[in-house]
Amino acid sequence: MQINEIEEKKQKIIERFGPWTAGSIHLADQIDTFDEPHWDARLRRFVQIAADLAGKPLEKLRVLDLACLEGQYGIEFALHGADVLAIEGREANLEKVHFAKEVLSLDNLELALNDVRNLDEERHGRFDVVLCLGILYHLDAPDVMDFVERISKVCGKISIIDTHISLSDEASYTWKGKTYWGRYGKEHDTDATSEEKLAALWNSLDNPKAFLFTRASLCNLLRHVGFTSVYECLNPYEYHNPNWPLAAEGDRHVVWRDRITLVAIKGRSQPLLSSPITDASPEIDRPERPEYIEQLPCITGVSRRRSRGLRSRLSRFLPGPVKAVLRRIIQ
Numbered sequence: 001m002q003i004n005e006i007e008e009k010k011q012k013i014i015e016r017f018g019p020w021t022a023g024s025i026h027l028a029d030q031i032d033t034f035d036e037p038h039w040d041a042r043l044r045r046f047v048q049i050a051a052d053l054a055g056k057p058l059e060k061l062r063v064l065d066l067a068c069l070e071g072q073y074g075i076e077f078a079l080h081g082a083d084v085l086a087i088e089g090r091e092a093n094l095e096k097v098h099f100a101k102e103v104l105s106l107d108n109l110e111l112a113l114n115d116v117r118n119l120d121e122e123r124h125g126r127f128d129v130v131l132c133l134g135i136l137y138h139l140d141a142p143d144v145m146d147f148v149e150r151i152s153k154v155c156g157k158i159s160i161i162d163t164h165i166s167l168s169d170e171a172s173y174t175w176k177g178k179t180y181w182g183r184y185g186k187e188h189d190t191d192a193t194s195e196e197k198l199a200a201l202w203n204s205l206d207n208p209k210a211f212l213f214t215r216a217s218l219c220n221l222l223r224h225v226g227f228t229s230v231y232e233c234l235n236p237y238e239y240h241n242p243n244w245p246l247a248a249e250g251d252r253h254v255v256w257r258d259r260i261t262l263v264a265i266k267g268r269s270q271p272l273l274s275s276p277i278t279d280a281s282p283e284i285d286r287p288e289r290p291e292y293i294e295q296l297p298c299i300t301g302v303s304r305r306r307s308r309g310l311r312s313r314l315s316r317f318l319p320g321p322v323k324a325v326l327r328r329i330i331q
Contacts, residue, residue: 006031006103013099017092021201023072027103033070033096038241042133042261045236046073046160047080049263050129053158058082064127064154066116067135069201071097074131078109085110085124089205090198115205117143119150130159136218137164138187138204141173141211145180145221152225152266159227159264166212167258169288173211178224180217181288184209215260216286223283227264 001009006028014020020033023040027033047058054061059081065074070093074086078101086109088094094113101109116135130151139147151159169181187204188197197206204210213221222230238261239253272279 001028001103003028003031009099009103013096017095018201020070020096022070023075025070025072025075025100027100033100040072041236041238041240042162043072043076045233045238045261046131046133046162047076048236049160049233049261050077050158053263053265054128055157056128061128062126062156063129063131064124065131066119066133066151067138068097068131069093069134071100071111073133074109075100075104075106077129077131078106079104081108082129083108083110085112085127087112087114087116087119089113089115090201093201117147117150119147119154121150121153124154126154126156128157130155132159133162135163136161137185137212138207138210140184140187140204140207140209141180142175143207144211144213145173145175148221149225152222152227152264155227155264155266157266159266161218161222161262161264162259163218163262164212164256164259165218166214169214169217171211176224178220178285180213180221182211182213182217185212186210214288216288218262220285222262222264223285226266228267228269229265231263231265233261233263 010027010031010033023043024032024034024037026037050061050063051058058077061077061082063074063077063082063084065071065077065084065086068074068086068088071086071088074084075097078084086097088097088111091113094111097109097111100106101111117139132151136144136148166182168183170183172179172181174180186208187210188200188206188208190208192200192208194206197203219230238259239255241253
């Protein structure tokens, strides 16, 4: 596709559906979906997680991108050669993905206009990597619990879950005999019309409120629906620009206090051979407010006061360089 043809089609998309609001996707020489391209630290994080943990090269993966918005993450995996299914509930968003797919000649990217709450193993199959990025906190209970269970059923290896969480356990919901804690957040006015809800591109499709899990409850839910272990990704570091996506060069970086990236692994529960009593004991839920043991300020069982005395007595017999090392160790 020629440069002028890409620009012309891009403008037609903008005239009909509005400008891009999320990912800045590079389309061709000096052409991005945004006129002023911007970075997204999460892009590096999600691709690196999959490359490190999926157990296959990226080009061998089958990837599911849920509520893909304007498609950057699914497009990134498709550019690496993965077979990608991207599901999006709004036509305005999906048409922008269609446009990028056409420009980039991504025959390995399949698009579906659908509500992610309709995710079904029989219909969609199973995936090496499931991307659940920025959607979980837009769903209400019990839909959000059902949705996580559906993710588990289609996940063959790893699910990457990037989401806001609740920092307080002010509300609860009981699903399938288990109680989960968090808080409710607003998505739409209760009297909003269907057209108004559809026009709110970054909100839920229909539910006026959403249930945000606490960290503990989300981890518990992932275990309850069949994931064998859950990890939090700390590196690559995820940071943002307070003026994102219109970020000026040199703007300061910020982080979300209430946002996390979890990696849920779909494996096989392992027996424990050296400790029958541990093997027979049930795995417990993570408590909402755990009690912590304060670590004693000591080294090899020596209290801080005694260690100072030990350092003082030993220092009389040690050369200067060894004293310096000892000071750093025994504090």
